[in-house]
Amino acid sequence: EKKLSIAIDGPAAAGKSTVAKIVAEKLSYIYIDTGAMYRALTYKAIVNHLNLENEDPLLDTLLATEIELLPSENGQFVYLDHRDVTNEIRSSIVTNSVSIVSKHQKVREEMVRRQQAFATEGGVVMDGRDIGTHVLPSAEVKVFLLASVEERAVRRHTENLQKGFPSDLEKLKEEIARRDKIDSEREVAPLKKADDAIEIDTTSLTIPDVVEKIMDLIHERI
Numbered sequence: 001e002k003k004l005s006i007a008i009d010g011p012a013a014a015g016k017s018t019v020a021k022i023v024a025e026k027l028s029y030i031y032i033d034t035g036a037m038y039r040a041l042t043y044k045a046i047v048n049h050l051n052l053e054n055e056d057p058l059l060d061t062l063l064a065t066e067i068e069l070l071p072s073e074n075g076q077f078v079y080l081d082h083r084d085v086t087n088e089i090r091s092s093i094v095t096n097s098v099s100i101v102s103k104h105q106k107v108r109e110e111m112v113r114r115q116q117a118f119a120t121e122g123g124v125v126m127d128g129r130d131i132g133t134h135v136l137p138s139a140e141v142k143v144f145l146l147a148s149v150e151e152r153a154v155r156r157h158t159e160n161l162q163k164g165f166p167s168d169l170e171k172l173k174e175e176i177a178r179r180d181k182i183d184s185e186r187e188v189a190p191l192k193k194a195d196d197a198i199e200i201d202t203t204s205l206t207i208p209d210v211v212e213k214i215m216d217l218i219h220e221r222i
């Protein structure tokens, strides 16, 4: 059976990682969360008091940084220079700063180089913003997941409450909309559906519905 490359892109909190993980598991493929890589660099930059608008120090930091994505029960562990930062990179300070770090061209070039190295053998499900357009332009299956801001904020809010985290729905809406705006309007590799990607609006779909649609697309290609 042919080992495909599968690209899953879309705006913040559209459910990309949730469905990408399930699809990867079903196929015994590697799952790669590229957002986690930008988050890990952002976390390190904040800890080191870097100015996030300044490209060169960020690039130097990245070049001296090891970011590892290791499979875990429910997704992946993220290691930054051999330290587990899986939870730290989901903090709101990282979430609300990461789009600044990911604007920089040289930072993106190095991230893309690392991401492509993970995918040389195929058999990957990769999620992010520019996978179908830049990282894996020849991926056999490209999906663009969409949902309304309202729906995405409600999902994130419910998830936070379930985990016992404090959560403010209106603030989530604003943060998601702001992150989408920066990610879509940046000059380098903005968030954009690839011409050959299949758009799936998940607003009124369940997770198994979305997984099924993607598995159908995959089976057409295998």
Ligand code: C5P
Residues within 6 Å of the ligand: 012, 013, 034, 035, 036, 038, 039, 098, 099, 100, 102, 127, 128, 129, 130, 131, 179, 183
């Ligand atoms: O996917 P996640 O929400 O964790 O991504 C965090 C941020 O990383 C995004 O808002 C975006 O700024 C950046 N990102 C990116 N390109 C990717 C993946 C993520 O610019 N391929």
